[in-house]
Structures are given as C-alpha cells and as structure tokens.
Amino acid sequence: MKLVTAESTTPAHKRNPGYPLDLDWVERVRMNRSALERRAGTIGARRTVKKDHQLAWLLKAITMIDLTTLNSDDTPGRVERLCAKARHPVRQDILDQLGMSGRRILPGAVCVYHSFVDTAVRALEGTGIPVAAVSTGFPHGLAPVETKIAEIEASVKDGAKEIDIVIERGMVLRGDWQALYDQVKAFRKACGDAHIKTILGTGELATQTNVAKASLVCMLAGADFIKTSTGKEKVNANLVTSLTMIRMIRWFAEETGIEIGYKPAGGIATAVDALKYMALMKEELGTNWLQPHLFRFGASSLLTDIERQLEHGLTGHYAADYRQPMV
Numbered sequence: 001m002k003l004v005t006a007e008s009t010t011p012a013h014k015r016n017p018g019y020p021l022d023l024d025w026v027e028r029v030r031m032n033r034s035a036l037e038r039r040a041g042t043i044g045a046r047r048t049v050k051k052d053h054q055l056a057w058l059l060k061a062i063t064m065i066d067l068t069t070l071n072s073d074d075t076p077g078r079v080e081r082l083c084a085k086a087r088h089p090v091r092q093d094i095l096d097q098l099g100m101s102g103r104r105i106l107p108g109a110v111c112v113y114h115s116f117v118d119t120a121v122r123a124l125e126g127t128g129i130p131v132a133a134v135s136t137g138f139p140h141g142l143a144p145v146e147t148k149i150a151e152i153e154a155s156v157k158d159g160a161k162e163i164d165i166v167i168e169r170g171m172v173l174r175g176d177w178q179a180l181y182d183q184v185k186a187f188r189k190a191c192g193d194a195h196i197k198t199i200l201g202t203g204e205l206a207t208q209t210n211v212a213k214a215s216l217v218c219m220l221a222g223a224d225f226i227k228t229s230t231g232k233e234k235v236n237a238n239l240v241t242s243l244t245m246i247r248m249i250r251w252f253a254e255e256t257g258i259e260i261g262y263k264p265a266g267g268i269a270t271a272v273d274a275l276k277y278m279a280l281m282k283e284e285l286g287t288n289w290l291q292p293h294l295f296r297f298g299a300s301s302l303l304t305d306i307e308r309q310l311e312h313g314l315t316g317h318y319a320a321d322y323r324q325p326m327v
C-alpha cells in the first residue's frame with residue numbers, strides 16, 4: 001500500500017470553487033433513517049480489510065488524523081507536547097519492525113484553539129504538518145458574525161492552514177438555507193488559501209435529512225471538507241450520520257466533478273473504529289478518498305490506541321500505557 005504522508009498531500013486536487021445556492025436541489029434531498037441504519041449495520045460485519053493488511057491500514061489511518069487538543073485547560077506546554085508527538089507519531093522500534101524506518105508517517109494536521117495556533121506553528125516548523133484552528137465561536141458558533149470572521153482572519157494570520165468553522169445549528173433547524181449559505185460563503189472568503197472544514201454539529205440537527213441538506217448547502221458555499229461534530233455535542237460522529245454525509249459528497253461530486261473531504265470527529269478513539277470508518281469510505285467513495293486531502297479523523301486519543309494495536313499486531317501483547325504517552 002502506498003502511504004501518503006504530509007510530504008505528498010494535496011496533490012493536483014481541484015479546490016471547491018463554490019456554487020450558487022440551488023434551493024430546488026436542497027428541497028429534493030431526503031434521507032431514510034432506517035435504510036441508513038441497516039446499511040451502517042453492515043460496515044465492519046464483512047471483512048473489508050484483510051487481517052494481513054490491517055497494520056498497513058492503521059499506519060495509513062495515522063496520516064489522516066487531525067491530532068487534536070480542544071480543552072478549556074489547554075496550555076502552550078500541552079500543545080508543544082502534542083506537536084512533539086505529531087513529529088514522531090509512532091515509536092521508532094515499531095516502525096523498524098514494520099520495515100517502515102525510512103518513511104515519514106505524519107498526521108494530517110494538529111488541531112487547536114486559536115490561542116495556540118502560533119505555538120503549534122512554531123513547534124511544527126519544518127515538518128510540513130499543517131495547523132488547523134477551530135473557529136467561529138467553537139463549539140456553539142453563536143458569536144456575532146463580525147467576531148467570527150475576525151477570528152478566522154486572526155488564525156490565518158498566525159499561520160493556520162486549515163480552519164474548522166462551526167455552523168449555527170439554528171439556521172438548519174429553521175430551514176434558513178440562505179442564511180447558512182451566506183455565512184459559510186463569508187467564512188470561506190475570510191479563509192483565503194486556508195482550507196475550510198465546516199462542522200455541522202450533526203448530533204443537534206434533529207434529522208438525517210437536515211444533516212444531508214446542511215452538508216449540501218455548505219458544499220455549495222465552498223466548503224473543502226464537511227465535518228460531523230465539535231466533539232462537545234451529546235452525540236458526535238457515528239456511522240449512520242457518516243453515511244448520510246458521504247452520500248451527499250458523492251452526489252455533489254457526480255453533479256459538479258468536485259471532490260469534497262470528509263471529517264468524522266468526536267468519540268473516535270479505537271483502531272477498530274478507525275478501520276470501520278475507512279471501510280465505509282472505501283465502500284461508498286472508493287480508495288481515492290482515503291487520502292489526507294479528502295479524509296481526516298478529528299480525534300484526541302485515537303493515535304494512542306492505534307500505536308497499541310500496531311505493537312500488539314507485531315508482538316502479540318500490549319504495551320503499558322506509559323510507553324505511548326500523548327501529552
């Protein structure tokens with residue numbers, strides 16, 4: 001399996017230019033929750049990833065993690081430790097045993113609050129790992145629009161290459177697609193060359209049809225990625241919602257030829273979970289989407305479990321937790 005690292009990300013990928021808001025298209029969108037649940041229940045039941053390939057898939061998963069710390073007690077020291085982990089996500093002895101010693105395996109990005117963007121940019125200098133900033137009044141998204149735009153601009157100025165904005169869930173619940181479109185379009189403009197991920201807060205959108213419509217409106221407004229959750233909602237990423245969102249990505253690609261990225265986030269903490277999401281992407285969108293410019297996990301603890309599973313796959317036993325410290 002060809003591993004994609006930060007050195008080779010974002011190949012000749014056509015960025016979403018944004019499209020006019022097509023309300024007829026939005027109105028046509030319908031999702032059937034029970035059909036989605038039935039389909040989601042089949043993921044992982046069949047062996048999409050053969051046992052022999054699992055370690056390669058787990059290494060690949062690492063290249064698609066947005067290594068995240070989003071705690072109210074974050075400090076520059078914690079962010080620096082996270083960045084040190086990002087520089088060396090897998091212990092050297094594990095890489096050696098996997099025959100991967102010469103390869104650079106790095107996470108997709110390091111994701112932090114705005115206050116820590118400059119710290120992370122400095123700590124990651126020379127690695128090519130981008131810094132992602134959560135923005136626009138994360139996690140609720142309820143600040144005045146001018147404040148949100150200023151926050152995006154400040155993070156871009158400090159060196160963030162990716163901006164994870166949150167949408168106002170109320171716009172979706174009211175069906176005010178025009179307001180949602182206008183706001184996301186303004187955010188995209190403020191991002192400039194930085195890529196924009198739009199967090200829907202899916203656990204608060206009431207129906208799968210709402211999730212699907214919100215996904216479409218964000219993509220029409222110019223989103224580079226659609227992302228499920230902030231990690232702070234009661235219900236975060238899951239396979240049913242993922243199915244809804246990636247089917248909208250597929251539909252959008254069929255209509256426009258533009259490939260939008262997908263980022264499930266919140267509560268994805270085990271290698272088994274990661275493999276299920278990767279299987280879902282492969283089965284619904286194809287292996288092309290399993291690259292860091294089209295797929296990310298938003299996760300704070302996933303890497304720890306992946307490292308444990310890599311070691312277990314090699315040695316048959318688990319390492320003590322202290323051998324894989326995070327931050």
Ligand SMILES: O=C[C@H](O)COP(=O)(O)O
Nearest residue numbers: 231265266267298299300
């Ligand atoms: O966007 C990332 C999430 O906030 C991470 O959530 P987590 O801490 O449940 O992995």
